Amino acid sequence: MTRIERAFAILLLLSDGSTVTATELARRFEVSVRTIYRDVEMLSETGVPVYAERGSQGGYRLLEGYFLPPVTFTRAETVAMLLSLALARGLKVPPFAAELESAERKLVAALPQRLKPLLAETRRLIGFERPAIDAFHPEWPGAADGTPAADAAEARAVEIFLKAVLDGTRVRFVYRTPHAHGDRETEAQPQGLLWDRDRWYLIGIKLDSRNRPPAEAQRFWRADRVVEIEPSTFRSPPLPFDVRDHVGGLWLARAMARWNGPDAVRIRMPQAKAERLRKDWYFRFADYQPDGEGHVIMSYGEGDPALAFELVRWLGPEAELLSPKPWRDQLRAELTAMVAKLSA
Incomplete structure (x- = not known):
């Protein structure tokens, strides 16, 4: 029996999930224990997950699930x-x-x-076209989007996070947002992942300084904004989680509700324009209330006045920016400048 034949035979022998000692393998194949060590080392170097367990009941075993039963496809x-x-x-x-x-x-x-x-x-x-760029929600300045290095970093963040989900371990990462000054170090207990409009969102429990989940600790993190990430060896007891509770835009609906605070953007618009926005992937989760005069007032959270101004201009002359009040003066100045250029 050649070395390759013997290694394959060892692999088949371990495929039923049993644990076999090197001595038993040596006796079975009529070789020395040292030869079995070399055979197992060769299997490991080729990527076969053979593990050695110590103790009186120890021996070599194959990672569970490495072999799948034969399947046939139509x-x-x-x-x-x-x-x-x-x-x-x-x-x-x-x-x-x-x-x-x-x-x-x-x-x-x-x-x-x-x-x-x-x-x-x-x-x-058959081909699959990627989602188009959203003109109303561009990337924030300084975002490294679309470069090979940025894509590789995002893929690594997703892989480490998903492995932590499957292993039940925690992760530590540095997160960068456009609305915060500096990067934030975070430790989290991963729960799942969500893919939406060509973006990966990491879902997990954010832990406090004592590694405990505070109130409303579940968070969503965009994978492309993870600057650094590393797995942790700490395990956490599993918590109830089902990603189906977040699909269908439910995750964004909850986020929009949190952002829609006292300083929310409020725009009065015709009913027809409100109906169009209700079909948008993002604006459909804003709050819409009739004003009693045939128009609708839409409220949503927004920190960038330029984005709100773009929406008002798209809505046309029947739209009115109601709040925040300081933004009204800025928009009036912009529109006045536009009228002046048209009148020149």
Whole structure:
């Protein structure tokens, strides 16, 4: 038996989840224990997750789930799997990009010969367009968006966060926001991830200085704003969580409700324009109240007056910025300057 044959036989022997000592393996294959050590080392170097457990009940074992039972796919199921892989690859920031490629290679290698041409067919016939830029919500100045380095950093943040979710461990990271001065160091207990409009959002419990979850501790962090991140060895007891409680825009609806405070932007507009904004991915979560005179007053949180002014100009002459009051003077000055240029 060659070394490769013996290593493969060891792999099959461990595939049932049992733990086998080096002595037992040496006796079974009629080689020395030192030879078994070298065989297991070769398996580990090729990426096979063989672990050694110490103690009287110890030995070598294979990571649970490394081998999957044989599966067969219909033509439609194969297309569905390849489309899923293509969609994941088409994301702006695909986490585990290398594993995505190797998974596709393994899938194609396991397919019957008659189904292998489907890979080329799906790549040639079906494409996925990425979401377009939102003109009303541009990136904040200084954001490193779209560069290879920024995408790689975001992918790393998503990968580390997701691994922490699966392992039940905490993470530490430095987070940067456009509305805060300086970066914030945060320790969190990850719960899940959400992908929305080509952005990854990390969901977790923010821990206080004593590593305890304060009131309303659940937070959303944009992965592209994570400056540094590292996993922690600390484990936390799992908390009830279901990402389906946040999809359908519910996460944004809750955030908009928090932002809609005393200093919120309030705009009076015609009913027809309000109905159009109710269909927008962002503005549909604003608060809309009839004013009793056939118009609607929309309220939402906004810290940048320029963005609010753009919306008012888009709404047209029937719209009126009601608050914040200091912004009214700024908008009046801008509109006066525009009229002066048109009159020149």
